[in-house]
Amino acid sequence: MSRKIIRNGRIVTAVDDYIADILVDDGTIAAIGRNLVVGPDVESFDATGLLVLPGGVDCHTHMDNTFGDSTTCDSFESGTRSAAFGGTTTIVDFAFQRKDVTVLEAIERARAKGAAGACIDYGFHVIVTGVDDQVLADMEHAIRHEGVSSFKMFMAYPGSVMVDDAAIFQAMRMVGQHGGMIALHAENGTIIELLIKEALAQGHTAPKYHALTRPAIMEGEATHRGIKLAELAEAPVYFVHLSAKEALKHVIEARDMGVPVFAETCPHYLFFDDSAYDSEDFDVARYVMSPPLRSKDAQNALWTALRTDDLQLVSTDHCPFCMKEGHLGKVNQKPYGRDNFSKIPNGIPGVETRLPTLHNGGVRKGRISLNRLVELTSTAPSKLFGLFPRKGTIAVDSDADIVLFDDGERHVITAATQHSNTDFTLFEGHEVTGKVKKVFLRGDLIVDGEQWLGKTGGGQFISRGESGGW
Ligand code: URP
Ligand code: ZN
Ligand code: ZN
Numbered sequence: 001m002s003r004k005i006i007r008n009g010r011i012v013t014a015v016d017d018y019i020a021d022i023l024v025d026d027g028t029i030a031a032i033g034r035n036l037v038v039g040p041d042v043e044s045f046d047a048t049g050l051l052v053l054p055g056g057v058d059c060h061t062h063m064d065n066t067f068g069d070s071t072t073c074d075s076f077e078s079g080t081r082s083a084a085f086g087g088t089t090t091i092v093d094f095a096f097q098r099k100d101v102t103v104l105e106a107i108e109r110a111r112a113k114g115a116a117g118a119c120i121d122y123g124f125h126v127i128v129t130g131v132d133d134q135v136l137a138d139m140e141h142a143i144r145h146e147g148v149s150s151f152k153m154f155m156a157y158p159g160s161v162m163v164d165d166a167a168i169f170q171a172m173r174m175v176g177q178h179g180g181m182i183a184l185h186a187e188n189g190t191i192i193e194l195l196i197k198e199a200l201a202q203g204h205t206a207p208k209y210h211a212l213t214r215p216a217i218m219e220g221e222a223t224h225r226g227i228k229l230a231e232l233a234e235a236p237v238y239f240v241h242l243s244a245k246e247a248l249k250h251v252i253e254a255r256d257m258g259v260p261v262f263a264e265t266c267p268h269y270l271f272f273d274d275s276a277y278d279s280e281d282f283d284v285a286r287y288v289m290s291p292p293l294r295s296k297d298a299q300n301a302l303w304t305a306l307r308t309d310d311l312q313l314v315s316t317d318h319c320p321f322c323m324k325e326g327h328l329g330k331v332n333q334k335p336y337g338r339d340n341f342s343k344i345p346n347g348i349p350g351v352e353t354r355l356p357t358l359h360n361g362g363v364r365k366g367r368i369s370l371n372r373l374v375e376l377t378s379t380a381p382s383k384l385f386g387l388f389p390r391k392g393t394i395a396v397d398s399d400a401d402i403v404l405f406d407d408g409e410r411h412v413i414t415a416a417t418q419h420s421n422t423d424f425t426l427f428e429g430h431e432v433t434g435k436v437k438k439v440f441l442r443g444d445l446i447v448d449g450e451q452w453l454g455k456t457g458g459g460q461f462i463s464r465g466e467s468g469g470w
Contacts, residue, residue, distance in 0.1 A: 002042075004042065006021065007046050010052060013394050021033060050404045054394050057391055059381040063113075074420050079091075079320070085436060089441050090401065095111075096110075107124060107148055116457055123463075139180065149385070149468075152183045158193050172235040179466030181467035182235065187290065199212065210288045220244055239262070239264070248310065252305070266314065268348060269302055270361065272426060288345075314358060322422050352425075386465035386467050399442050408434075411432065441458070
């Protein structure tokens with residue numbers, strides 16, 4: 001493989017900020033220094049005036065995932081290409097264990113999809129929808145031998161993916177002994193189901209009722225319960241897509257007591273609030289994700305928590321559906337729930353907008369530092385999910401996953417120029433300052449301005465180490 005040098009950029013990691021050259025050899029970083037001397041055979045890239053960041057790591061995406069009757073509209077190919085244009089070079093997506101699909105079969109199927117389509121590197125969490133001795137044995141095997149050390153379990157969606165507390169506890173107890181971690185979707189599913197039934201019985205079918213039937217207090221309740229289960233199981237626990245102040249409160253309390261509790265939030269909870277639901281219009285379906293958007297007050301609390309490390313990372317929960325039925329031939333998209341909000345597929349796109357929106361709305365607004373931005377979007381996810389130091393930093397011997405970012409370039413976000421299959425973005429028309437200019441994946445230039453140079457199937461499955469350590 002050819003050698004490359006990235007000259008004179010401002011290298012920013014979770015802890016560093018300095019100007020230097022980076023020599024890349026055979027996909028990894030071979031040397032970092034000022035005025036490195038190399039031969040004429042080394043291809044040179046001038047990064048003067050640009051930030052040089054470690055490739056983003058997004059630990060919560062849903063490419064080609066099926067929930068109920070609906071499948072997310074991004075394939076591994078389109079979704080990972082979109083991620084790359086947003087400065088992300090590794091995702092951790094989901095493999096689905098179901099009654100008729102074992103944990104190990106789920107990993108095999110997910111890996112096959114990734115191998116065929118992924119344009120960036122990838123790993124998987126397994127969604128576990130039922131626990132018995134075989135499932136537990138397979139989970140242990142997955143941690144030890146398959147490079148899959150994290151598992152998502154749902155406290156919501158009864159009748160489909162929800163599991164009970166005993167199942168969560170059993171799984172936590174097992175993974176805690178073997179270097180794994182349970183990631184929880186924390187909402188009280190049975191109460192939400194009751195509220196949905198009552199709303200529909202009263203003729204409340206509009207998308208806004210999605211939010212009204214998923215109260216913040218029930219995210220708080222489930223989060224508290226999840227923490228107590230983890231404490232009893234003596235296992236670390238991770239909360240996905242944390243949105244409510246009522247949930248954050250319990251995470252902060254537990255962490256202050258030294259309990260290994262971790263949580264992510266997502267850009268949509270940081271930039272949008274529940275005023276989006278103040279309409280009976282079906283267009284509100286674009287804001288249907290779970291948990292729903294919360295109050296402005298909650299939003300401020302999330303920003304504070306990012307600064308104080310009460311929240312450790314920002315993932316996107318990229319779970320894209322289309323607003324227009326039939327867009328690119330996709331069916332059962334958002335309009336599937338036109339007459340019944342509970343049938344609107346839950347989820348929104350976001351894999352391409354994380355870095356520019358957090359840079360613009362976080363760093364430029366003085367809410368988080370540049371180092372913290374890197375930590376939240378690359379280093380912390382790598383450390384927590386067993387990818388570090390191969391991913392998540394710029395250091396000798398790390399993979400040469402490198403993003404050149406112009407922190408002064410203004411541009412307007414629009415779905416029309418994004419690379420996801422979806423037909424909308426919540427950030428439509430938002431002007432941001434800061435743009436991804438070039439992306440290297442293991443030393444290969446895959447994004448050059450607006451040009452795609454990557455390869456379908458060019459992403460590699462990354463066998464992860466233990467999760468839940470720090
Ligand atoms: O609405 C959401 N978040 N959809 C994706 C599935 C999940 O719960 O993460
Ligand atoms: Zn979830
Ligand atoms: Zn999700």
